[in-house]
Amino acid sequence: MNDFAKLPGMHLTEIGRGVFLLEPSRSLDISAQDELVVAVLARLQQAEASKLYYDLAALPLIEPLYYQWLNRLARACGAINAGMVCINFQPTAAFALAHHMETPPAFSAALSIRERA
Amino acid sequence: MxxxxxxxxxxxxxxxxxxxxxxxxxxxxxxxxxxxxxxxxxxxxxxxxxxxxxxxxxxxxxxxxxxxxxxxxxxxxxxxxxxxxxxxxxxxxxxxxxxxxxxxxxxxxxxxxxxxxxxxxxxxxxxxxxxxxxxxxxxxxxxxxxxxxxxxxxxxxxxxRETSTPITEIWDGVLTLPIIGTLDSSRTMIVMEALLNRIARDRAEAVVMDLTGVKNIDSQVSHHLIQMVRAVQLMGSDAIITGIRPEIARALTSLNIDLGNVITRATLSDGLKEAFRRLGIQVSARA
The missing domain is CATH 1.10.490 (Globin-like)
Structure with a gap:
């Protein structure tokens, strides 16, 4: 339950059986997407994860590059049969992102872990 | 000098x-x-x-x-x-x-x-x-x-603007937004900002947007509407659109606007029922 792995710029914690919470920090370098995806997926596969919550509480703005990273990670999670749910979207981030989104995201969204997702 | x-x-x-x-x-x-x-x-x-x-x-x-x-x-x-x-x-x-x-x-x-x-x-x-x-x-x-x-x-x-777009929490976790008149860019931004902040504040899980008061729609307005729905969905809430008049529906189809990912219901009442259903709320008359 309290097992977690330290990844560069993010904190991945198993919060339930097969359910993980990913909390990115400000130092997360999304230009190294390949390494990040491999590291996250390795941990999820090891624990036979079925769901990954991605916490966006610390991000007041999500630019297209970050959106691309979220979609990429969500698709990669889908490839190992794990769903990705973005939680705690900030109103400012949702507002800005809705303006430059052209297709629906590869991830689903929820208000928080407590709410249905 | x-x-x-x-x-x-x-x-x-x-x-x-x-x-x-x-x-x-x-x-x-x-x-x-x-x-x-x-x-x-x-x-x-x-x-x-x-x-x-x-x-x-x-x-x-x-x-x-x-x-x-x-x-x-x-x-x-x-x-x-x-x-x-x-x-x-x-x-x-x-x-x-x-x-x-x-x-x-x-x-x-x-x-x-x-x-x-x-x-x-x-x-x-x-x-x-x-x-x-x-x-x-x-x-x-x-x-x-x-x-x-x-x-x-x-x-x-x-x-x-504030009086023409009142956002009301009609039930715990259910917001209603009746839209009256035209949705131009500046109004959409104001409504969107207010709506998203209310979702975050009230932890609203469903938003019913009622278009009964919208008389006509063009490509720009429909685009704004879709943006609003997307933003609500990103917040993790369900967006339910109600009250689409036949002429609005006709305009949306001729503008090639895809409402496939959007939940729509005929009336505000149906929209509220759908919101309740999604939240697992049952409203029934006292026996």
């Missing part, structure tokens, strides 16, 4: 000599224009005349009285700007204030006419100088007038 210095010096000296007459003339005119309508009381008019003359003398005695960027000129300009705001806020007319400023200019010119020592060349320079100053002051009054009008229009628009 020597000519300018001479002009302002003559003006300052003449003004100081006749300050009592000038002050009483502009005070009298002030009462005639503003006193009757109670826009300014007697004390305010008297204070205004004294302060105006003090600021004018300060400008005339400044290092460069022609410099409209000097602190003395700025002080005079700001004084009229503030006076203008004060009068407009009390329901006065900008025309009256402009006429009053023109009267002041005339009073100063008449004062100079009594000074027989002023030659034609100097009189011409003084007239040009005064006309330059007073033109700038009138512009300052108009700038304040326009600012005040813009502020009023903005406040009215804001109030209208």
């Amino acid at each position: 020597a000519q300018q210095g001479n002009t302002s010096q003559i003006l300052a000296e003449t003004l100081k000599l006749q300050i009592g007459n000038i002050s009483s003339a502009i005070e009298k005119q002030g009462h005639a224009i503003f006193g009757g309508s109670n826009l300014l009381d007697s004390d305010e008019i008297a204070d205004f005349c004294i302060e105006f003359l003090e600021l004018l003398v300060a400008l005339l005695e400044s290092k460069d009285p022609e410099d409209d960027a000097s602190p003395q000129f700025h002080a005079l300009e700001m004084y009229f700007n503030n006076l203008s705001r004060q009068i407009l806020m009390r329901g006065g007319r900008v025309e009256d204030l402009v006429r009053y400023i023109q009267f002041m200019q005339r009073a100063l010119i008449e004062m100079l006419a009594e000074n027989k020592e002023i030659g034609i060349k100097e009189a011409r320079a003084i007239l040009l100088y005064l006309s330059g100053i007073f033109n700038e002051l009138i512009l300052a009054v108009f700038a304040a007038y326009l600012d005040e009008k813009e502020r009023t229009i903005y406040a009215q628009e804001k109030e209208l």
